[in-house]
Amino acid sequence: MEANTTLYHPLSHPSAIRLVLLGPGEPEDTKVVCRLLQPNESPPNLQYEALSYMWGNANHTTNIVLNGVSYPATVNLVSALRHLRHSDSNRTLWIDALCINQKDIPERNVQVGRMTEIYRSAQRTLVFLGEWTACRVGGGSDPAPGEMQDFLESAIELSGKGTLFWENLTENDLNSWVRAIWLLASSWFNRVWVL
Numbered sequence: 001m002e003a004n005t006t007l008y009h010p011l012s013h014p015s016a017i018r019l020v021l022l023g024p025g026e027p028e029d030t031k032v033v034c035r036l037l038q039p040n041e042s043p044p045n046l047q048y049e050a051l052s053y054m055w056g057n058a059n060h061t062t063n064i065v066l067n068g069v070s071y072p073a074t075v076n077l078v079s080a081l082r083h084l085r086h087s088d089s090n091r092t093l094w095i096d097a098l099c100i101n102q103k104d105i106p107e108r109n110v111q112v113g114r115m116t117e118i119y120r121s122a123q124r125t126l127v128f129l130g131e132w133t134a135c136r137v138g139g140g141s142d143p144a145p146g147e148m149q150d151f152l153e154s155a156i157e158l159s160g161k162g163t164l165f166w167e168n169l170t171e172n173d174l175n176s177w178v179r180a181i182w183l184l185a186s187s188w189f190n191r192v193w194v195l
Contacts, residue, residue: 007036007067008101015042017111017118018099022081022091032064032073032081034098043121050094050122053080054130066098073097080128093126094118 011018016038023033039046056076063070064078073081077097085091100111111118119125 006069007071008104009038011107012038012040013042014110015114017043017046017094017114019046019048020093020095020098022085022093024088024090025082025085026087027082027085029082032078032085034064034066034081036067036098037092043118046121048092048094048122050119050125051080051084051128052119052125053077053128055097076128076130079131084126084128094122 008018019037019039021035021037023035025032054076056074058074060075061072062075062078064073064081065071066073074097077095084093096111096115101107
């Protein structure tokens with residue numbers, strides 16, 4: 001029996017959605033455990049966060065545990081789940097790749113048409129751009145919270161004063177600049193629905 005057959009039951013009404021209950025764990029824990037939920041309520045009456053990320057190569061997968069069944073998920077999704085889960089409690093998410101039965105074309109078409117409403121009704125949208133290790137410069141560490149924002153705000157302020165931005169760059173600024181470029185070069189920003 002195929003995993004999709006045991007995991008996905010028809011949605012109960014036209015405005016229904018599925019949610020994912022992401023089990024707790026640390027980012028370094030490789031096992032990811034999730035459960036699909038089919039709440040009776042519909043957006044906007046649900047409490048959940050929506051995940052926006054790049055699916056990545058559909059043929060490059062790693063198994064997660066979904067409703068007790070081994071389920072292939074893209075490497076990018078597994079990475080997002082590992083980084084976004086809480087260490088000691090569940091997290092309720094809407095994730096298109098899991099919450100929509102991708103093999104049920106009529107359902108998929110309806111749900112994709114509702115994605116604006118689904119994202120808008122979420123408590124917040126979490127954007128996962130990928131692993132930070134890709135942007136480490138010269139063995140540097142992950143950016144401190146707000147570091148890139150501070151850097152970009154100062155760049156904007158200096159440019160408004162007619163100051164040549166690069167005249168005053170320090171090594172730390174250069175590292176922040178490279179990180180900012182990496183951030184903005186993420187393939188997430190090239191998706192049509194993001195632009």
